[in-house]
Amino acid sequence: MxxxxxxxxxxxxxxxxxxxxxxxxxxxxxxxxxxxxxxxxxxxxxxxxxxxxxxxxxxxxxxxxxxxxxxxxxxxxxxxxxxxxxxxxxxxxxxxxxxxxxxxxxxxxLEGLRRKFQIKAFYARQDRLVRHLLNNDLLDEKQVIALTVDQLKCLNLSWEGASLREKYLVKKQELMHPEANVYAITDHEGKKISIEELPGYMFGIKSTRLSMEFNGHYCRGLLEARYHLSGKN
Amino acid sequence: MYRLPSGEEIFVIDAHIALWDASKENQRNVHGEQFINCFYDYHTSLSPKEYWWPKDDFLKYSKERLVKDVFIKGHADMAFFQPVFLNEFYKNGFGNLEANAQLAKEYPNRFICNGTFDPRHGSRGLEVLEAMKEKYDLQGVKLYTADWYGDSKGYKLSDPWAVRYLEKCEELGIKNIHIHKGPTITPLNRDAFDVADVDDVATTFQGLNFIVEHLGLPRLEDFCWIATQEKNVYGGLSVVMPFIHARPRYFAEIMGELLFWLDEDRILFGSDYAIWEPGWLIEKFAEFELPEDIAKETGAVFDDKVKKKILAENAARLYGIDIKSQKEKIKNDKIDRQLNMSKV
Incomplete structure (x- = not known):
């Protein structure tokens, strides 16, 4: 057991x-x-x-x-x-x-492929976290882009928020050299996002998240159909 | 014709249908059996239960059933065949150009019959393509880049031979290149869902239209990016459509993204019949409204004007179909008479 x-x-x-x-x-x-x-x-x-x-x-x-x-x-x-x-x-x-x-x-x-999908997962997790922070008025846009990793770790978050943070930081650590890992919300190489770039950037990472989630629903549905599991349909 | 909730009657084109034979007799090997099993799982996992077909019907269906499902019950006025052969899995091929052409002959003005090619057939295949154009007056082809051929388990549009075939298409006036980019079979370590090869050829061949079927799912974001750059890249909604029932929120999210990244002029409706029947898809699509938050965030408008474009006008433009005169042509034809009878 x-x-x-x-x-x-x-x-x-x-x-x-x-x-x-x-x-x-x-x-x-x-x-x-x-x-x-x-x-x-x-x-x-x-x-x-x-x-x-x-x-x-x-x-x-x-x-x-x-x-x-x-x-x-x-x-x-x-x-x-x-x-x-x-x-x-x-x-x-x-x-x-x-x-x-x-x-x-x-x-x-497979190393290149692994890395490519680590990056996609990083952006999808980042999108969920940033949306959580903005939508719940925990931070405004300027604060989000200025946030450091240490500050993010200290934020007082709900259970849901803390779980999004943890998932995001795991991926961030996998991808980035510690020296590049200063700011919390960055691209996959650790580069900061400017306030002007943020709206376009958010649209980009959202489509990555949606694509992964859409695919997830697809795969679950197919698995249920294939093995006659009790599904939603 | 389908009546929108506003009362307006609109013309409908289903830009992605098939007539296939996956019967036991036609299956070449276990792959043929597994391929259709997989289709059937798609069918049951995303169709409303009342539209599930018995498995045996799904293996092989009659042309009469197709006509009934697509035009009589299915609301479509025209349909485009997008054939795929899968000769490594099926003895006489999964799809069959001749069977499609016969049906088109039986019901004039109702079908567009696209062809297909495989660049791995080399120069012999180029001659076949020419003959195919001659015989069927092709305006488009459906390409299945994940198809097996000998030891090869797929190809890219940017491969030198594929480029030669596209040059041939341009020369022959085969303008519409539909590419299956979506759920696929046994791609190996390169990311076979990758849509980057479409980007390359869309830049090179400005005179051709590239319709990415299934929106390149599961690589929607890459597809959107390419379509933003290349104005001759279109998105086919087949495979995405049934989410309107199973996951309406996700369907809305995807429509929001498409309307944001592309525009309303480059999205084509397709049912992927017989995996899904067009009837219920069109009914739900006509009623569908974008939730307010998605409309606000993406700035997308999803009104009757947009629905009309997606359900017919965009496909008609690519294939040189004048909807007004097409309506006249099909008036009182065999199908129209059947429809009128059923209304009495």
């Missing part, structure tokens, strides 16, 4: 890169099988065709986070019902590079 909970805790850290949501919340974890110190994670996706590249990232991350548990001796990750199940399961279980698992069909590794 204890081990099960620990594994679940680690799975909460694994996000679908395109949707920026944890796998268990998306319903992507089919089951976990724990036999002494051997762990097997079985996961599933909304379609047979979902990008193998993103599936590979998820499978790698499952392996990475679950292996942080010091009692775990072996991990098997198994993606089911997918056009590339075999290549992904074999590759990730053996710790292979993506390009070696898809010989001749890929044109590079």
């Amino acid at each position: 204890q081990k099960e909970q620990e594994v679940q805790g680690k799975l909460q850290k694994v996000h679908d890169p395109e949707l920026d949501q944890p796998l268990p919340e998306l319903g992507f974890i089919d089951r976990t099988i724990i036999d002494e110190n051997d762990v097997e994670i079985v996961f599933r996706l909304p379609t047979y065709w979902c990008s193998p590249n993103f599936a590979y990232i998820m499978a790698e991350d499952i392996r990475l986070y679950v292996s942080e548990l010091d009692w775990v001796e072996s991990i098997k990750v198994r993606l089911i019902d997918h056009s590339a199940s075999e290549e992904i399961n074999e590759g990730v279980t053996r710790g292979r590079k993506f390009s070696n698992s898809f010989n001749g069909q890929s044109d590079g590794e």
